[in-house]
Each structure stands twice: as structure tokens, then as C-alpha cells.
Amino acid sequence: MQTGKRYPLVELLVWTKHETLYMTAVAAIPTALYALLGWRFEVPWVPVAMLGTASAFTVGFRNNATYARTWEARQVWGAIVNASRAWALMARDFPTPARAGDAAATLVHRHVAWLTALRYQLREARAWENMDRADNRRYARFFTIAEHDGRLADELRRLLGDAEADAVLGHANRATAIAGLQSAHLRALADAGALDEYRHVAMARQLAELLDQQGRCERIKNFPYPRQFATLNYWFIRLFVWLVPFGMLQEFRRLDEAAVWLTIPFSVVVTWIFLALEKVGESTENPFEGNANDVPITALARTIEIDMRQLLGEKEVPPVIAPMHSILT
Numbered sequence: 150m151q152t153g154k155r156y157p158l159v160e161l162l163v164w165t166k167h168e169t170l171y172m173t174a175v176a177a178i179p180t181a182l183y184a185l186l187g188w189r190f191e192v193p194w195v196p197v198a199m200l201g202t203a204s205a206f207t208v209g210f211r212n213n214a215t216y217a218r219t220w221e222a223r224q225v226w227g228a229i230v231n232a233s234r235a236w237a238l239m240a241r242d243f244p245t246p247a248r249a250g251d252a253a254a255t256l257v258h259r260h261v262a263w264l265t266a267l268r269y270q271l272r273e274a275r276a277w278e279n280m281d282r283a284d285n286r287r288y289a290r291f292f293t294i295a296e297h298d299g300r301l302a303d304e305l306r307r308l309l310g311d312a313e314a315d316a317v318l319g320h321a322n323r324a325t326a327i328a329g330l331q332s333a334h335l336r337a338l339a340d341a342g343a344l345d346e347y348r349h350v351a352m353a354r355q356l357a358e359l360l361d362q363q364g365r366c367e368r369i370k371n372f373p374y375p376r377q378f379a380t381l382n383y384w385f386i387r388l389f390v391w392l393v394p395f396g397m398l399q400e401f402r403r404l405d406e407a408a409v410w411l412t413i414p415f416s417v418v419v420t421w422i423f424l425a426l427e428k429v430g431e432s433t434e435n436p437f438e439g440n441a442n443d444v445p446i447t448a449l450a451r452t453i454e455i456d457m458r459q460l461l462g463e464k465e466v467p468p469v470i471a472p473m474h475s476i477l478t
Contacts (some may be wrong), residue, residue, distance in 0.1 A: 154476035176394040176416035195398035215434035222436035237457040248343035262308040266323035271437035272296035277373040292476040294439040445477040
């Protein structure tokens with residue numbers, strides 16, 4: 150997540166360097182053929198403008214839809230933050246201390262493990278995501294993704310111990326497995342008389358709420374922006390980019406024969422806006438992959454961990470994750 154006022158212009162130009170070079174070549178070829186060899190490739194401006202209007206509608210529709218996916222993802226993690234704080238208070242205050250032992254610390258630390266497993270699952274790559282694109286890989290040098298550099302097994306062993314960690318790592322969905330351990334622990338506390346029926350039900354409902362938010366994250370992660378809309382948007386924009394120089398040639402030829410060379414910079418400016426908007430939408434549609442524009446789930450999970458540990462009275466807590474080059478992950 151970008152934490153500054155805006156992206157620096159230099160970074161934006163570097164991020165769209167490939168598109169700028171592509172548009173310059175698309176505009177330069179017909180212009181050079183016309184100016185140097187006299188070949189005429191003029192297209193009336195009216196159909197080009199109509200195609201541009203249609204492209205603007207499609208790119209606007211996509212960007213609205215992809216922003217909605219990112220905003221929903223942020224709302225889900227906001228709900229996880231609130232539910233996690235409530236879970237910590239319940240874990241601290243609900244079990245009877247004489248019969249619960251260190252249940253509060255165990256329930257809280259296991260919840261941190263659940264957050265860890267969830268964020269590692271959400272950072273796993275999908276075929277439709279964009280982090281493997283060369284321009285995104287170049288920009289990723291400005292920040293780090295903890296889930297790409299670390300190992301889930303090490304994190305779980307630190308929080309759960311070897312026995313529980315090994316049991317969890319044997320499941321396909323590690324976060325759900327940890328939630329299962331939490332549920333079994335609540336049942337054991339109830340059987341031992343450390344939780345009365347009312348408090349047991351309240352904590353079970355809170356656990357169900359956390360599982361519901363996990364399911365919402367998985368729905369966003371595993372269901373991409375519909376490919377049919379993405380494909381139409383891709384080809385509408387490309388067709389418009391290819392036709393703009395031919396329409397510009399006709400307009401600048403009316404001014405002067407030498408003015409046709411202005412076709413190149415003006416075509417680049419017009420088509421750059423469309424391609425940059427398309428690229429912004431593409432980089433927004435998968436809010437958990439680790440892009441610079443994604444929901445900062447690593448930082449949010451760390452904030453939750455700090456709050457929960459401090460609610461238990463722990464003095465040694467991990468530091469807040471700070472942005473790197475104004476990017477918070």
C-alpha cells in the first residue's frame with residue numbers, strides 16, 4: 150500500500166516504460182512511412198473517437214470493479230482486526246484462572262499463528278496474478294514481502310511448538326487447521342469447568358466470525374476478476390492504441406506536411422492515459438498477491454499481534470512494520 154501522497158512521477162514513468170516504448174513504436178511506424186515514403190494510412194477520426202469512448206467505458210468499468218475487490222479486502226481485514234481484539238479480551242477474561250492455567254496465552258498465541266497461516270496462504274501465487282510481470286518485479290525491489298522471504302514452518306513452530314506445528318503443516322488449509330485446534334481447546338476448557346456454557350458459546354461464535362472472514366479472504370483470492378471482461382478490455386484498448394496514430398496523421402496533415410511528425414508525441418500522450426489506467430486496474434484486482442497497491446496484510450497482522458500481546462500484559466512485543474520507500478506490505 151502506498152503511504153505517501155502520490156507516486157513520484159519518475160516511478161510512474163519507469164513502471165510504464167514498456168508501454169511508453171510500445172506506443173512510441175506504434176505511432177512512429179505509420180508516421181515515418183507517410184512522411185518519408187508517402188504511404189497514406191489515414192483513418193477518419195470519428196470511428197477512432199467512438200472506439201476511444203467505448204474503451205473508456207470498459208476501462209472505467211474494470212477499474213471500478215477492481216477497486217471494489219480491493220476495498221472489500223480491506224474491509225475484511227478491518228473486521229479481522231476488530232474480531233481479533235475481542236478474541237484476546239475473551240481469552241484473557243472468560244476462562245476461570247484456577248482451572249484454565251495458561252489458556253489465555255495459548256489461545257492468543259495460537260490466534261497469531263492463525264493470522265500467520267492466513268497471510269501466507271493469501272500470498273501464494275495464482276495463474277491470473279501479475280507479480281511475475283517484469284515491470285512489477287522491477288518495482289518490487291523497493292520493498293520486501295515477508296511471506297516470500299520467510300518460511301511458514303518456522304513461524305508456526307515459534308508460535309505453536311513442534312507438535313502442533315507439525316500437525317497443522319500436514320493440512321492443505323493451515324489456517325482452518327489452527328481454528329480446529331482453537332475449537333478443541335475451547336471444548337476442553339468447557340469440559341474442565343474453566344468455561345461456563347454462556348462464555349463457551351460466546352467464544353465459539355467469535356471463532357466462527359473469524360472463520361467467516363477467512364472465507365471472504367479466500368473467495369477474493371481464489372476467484373479472479375472475470376477473464377471475459379479482462380480480455381475484452383485488453384483488446385479494446387490495443388485496437389484503440391493501434392488506430393490513434395492513423396487518425397492523428399489526418400488531423401496534423403491538415404496543418405502542414407511537416408506537422409505530421411507531431412503525430413508521434415500526441416499519440417503517445419493520448420494512448421498512454423488509456424494503457425496506464427488499464428495497468429492501474431490490473432494491479433488493483435488481486436489485493437493479496439503482494440503488489441505495491443495491495444492490502445498490507447503483513448502490517449495489519451503485526452498490529453493485531455502487538456495489540457493482543459499487550460492486552461495479555463506481555464512486555465516483549467514485536468516492532469511495528471514501517472513502510473519501505475513509502476510502501477507498506
